[in-house]
Amino acid sequence: MTTITISDQEYRDFSKFLESQCGIVLGESKQYLVRSRLSPLVTKFKLGSLSELLKDVVMGRNSELRVAAVDAMTTNETLWFRDTYPFQVLADKLLPEAAANKRPIKIWSAASSSGQEPYSMAMTVLETQQKKPGLLPNVAITATDISASMLDMCRTGIYDNLALGRGLSPERRNNFFEEVGDGRMKVKDNVKRLVNFKPQNLMDSYALLGKFDIIFCRNVLIYFSPDMKSQVLNQMANSLNPGGYLLLGASESLTGLTDRFDMVRCNPGIIYKLK
Numbered sequence: 001m002t003t004i005t006i007s008d009q010e011y012r013d014f015s016k017f018l019e020s021q022c023g024i025v026l027g028e029s030k031q032y033l034v035r036s037r038l039s040p041l042v043t044k045f046k047l048g049s050l051s052e053l054l055k056d057v058v059m060g061r062n063s064e065l066r067v068a069a070v071d072a073m074t075t076n077e078t079l080w081f082r083d084t085y086p087f088q089v090l091a092d093k094l095l096p097e098a099a100a101n102k103r104p105i106k107i108w109s110a111a112s113s114s115g116q117e118p119y120s121m122a123m124t125v126l127e128t129q130q131k132k133p134g135l136l137p138n139v140a141i142t143a144t145d146i147s148a149s150m151l152d153m154c155r156t157g158i159y160d161n162l163a164l165g166r167g168l169s170p171e172r173r174n175n176f177f178e179e180v181g182d183g184r185m186k187v188k189d190n191v192k193r194l195v196n197f198k199p200q201n202l203m204d205s206y207a208l209l210g211k212f213d214i215i216f217c218r219n220v221l222i223y224f225s226p227d228m229k230s231q232v233l234n235q236m237a238n239s240l241n242p243g244g245y246l247l248l249g250a251s252e253s254l255t256g257l258t259d260r261f262d263m264v265r266c267n268p269g270i271i272y273k274l275k
Contacts, residue, residue: 080167085269115154118143122194144200157187219249
């Protein structure tokens with residue numbers, strides 16, 4: 001029988017490892033999260049205990065195990081059209097403004113998790129094109145995540161009823177998905193064509209991703225230390241075209257982290273424009 005308890009020292013050591021790998025700060029008393037996320041790996045990798053797994057991860061004894069552990073800890077809950085207003089702002093303000101530049105519009109979904117955010121963006125683009133024919137030039141959405149397993153799931157674009165029921169209206173479900181059996185549905189090709197999924201650790205350089213008009217980095221910074229938040233935000237400022245926009249999660253702000261943006265009130269919601 002495997003042991004699922006971990007000591008305070010094991011937790012501290014793993015927390016330091018995780019922050020060094022991807023910037024995520026676990027903080028105090030998140031042992032339950034480590035146990036729930038990593039316990040399945042004990043069986044998968046045929047280890048005797050969670051303590052043994054944590055020791056192997058921290059000591060770097062098994063590179064595949066290290067990747068799997070980071071993967072498990074960085075997989076976060078998400079839903080379609082989360083908070084609603086960012087996608088309204090995208091349709092009503094950001095896409096028309098970017099279209100005025102008369103060049104392809106580039107959007108980045110940072111930390112795309114299981115794909116709901118970038119695919120929600122793509123649906124918003126298609127709806128806008130339908131409502132305002134000729135308004136939008138070519139639109140390309142780059143979606144990134146640190147998790148290889150999440151990116152694989154994103155690329156298939158197949159979701160079960162539980163995932164489909166979180167934030168997706170019946171109308172959008174009918175318009176943008178097709179049945180694949182077993183109660184699952186697949187994102188239609190016209191949606192998938194707009195999105196390109198790539199691996200990206202937000203601690204690394206973004207230079208190879210190119211420049212963007214709009215960046216969604218929502219509900220990501222809450223997991224990072226202040227220094228890491230500042231680093232990410234300043235790198236994102238460097239990744240925006242002049243006059244580009246950054247959208248954060250509802251509970252996130254730039255206060256004390258960077259002075260590269262002006263706050264724009266959209267009623268509802270707040271977005272940030274590159275100075």
